[in-house]
Amino acid sequence: MHRLPSRSSVLRFRLASLLVFLAAGLLLAAVGEILSGMFRDERSEVFMGLYLLGGAFAVFIVHCVVASKARCPLCTVPPLSKRGCQKSRKAKRFCGSYRLRVAGGVLFKGAFQCPYCGEPTKLMVREKMLGGIDSHLSGTEGSGLR
Numbered sequence: 001m002h003r004l005p006s007r008s009s010v011l012r013f014r015l016a017s018l019l020v021f022l023a024a025g026l027l028l029a030a031v032g033e034i035l036s037g038m039f040r041d042e043r044s045e046v047f048m049g050l051y052l053l054g055g056a057f058a059v060f061i062v063h064c065v066v067a068s069k070a071r072c073p074l075c076t077v078p079p080l081s082k083r084g085c086q087k088s089r090k091a092k093r094f095c096g097s098y099r100l101r102v103a104g105g106v107l108f109k110g111a112f113q114c115p116y117c118g119e120p121t122k123l124m125v126r127e128k129m130l131g132g133i134d135s136h137l138s139g140t141e142g143s144g145l146r
Contacts, residue, residue: 017103026056088118
């Protein structure tokens with residue numbers, strides 16, 4: 001399982017995932033409010049639905065900016081934004097969306113599976129290796145191998 005390179009990457013994934021769900025919720029509320037206002041013939045409800053729709057659009061724009069910086073550590077494609085890349089065979093949808101599945105994994109499980117490369121990633125910062133190239137050979141120094 002892969003891990004993210006920095007703490008800011010973890011925060012970007014969490015913020016982008018939260019914005020995905022917020023935009024989806026605002027969109028559903030806007031559609032419900034507009035339809036309710038049209039059936040009841042109340043302009044104030046229709047206008048409230050339009051305001052909610054504008055809010056969903058604004059949240060989606062902010063999401064696009066944040067999600068473009070949150071990249072998979074293996075394939076370096078942003079899994080929370082729509083790209084023209086081919087999806088992996090392992091990619092699965094949630095409610096018809098790959099984005100919602102990744103965002104749900106980030107928020108509720110602390111891990112996600114990239115829809116492009118198919119590799120799982122934990123929302124943890126990877127440990128940095130200390131030393132250089134020879135740090136892996138430290139166990140053979142006292143064994144007499146030269």
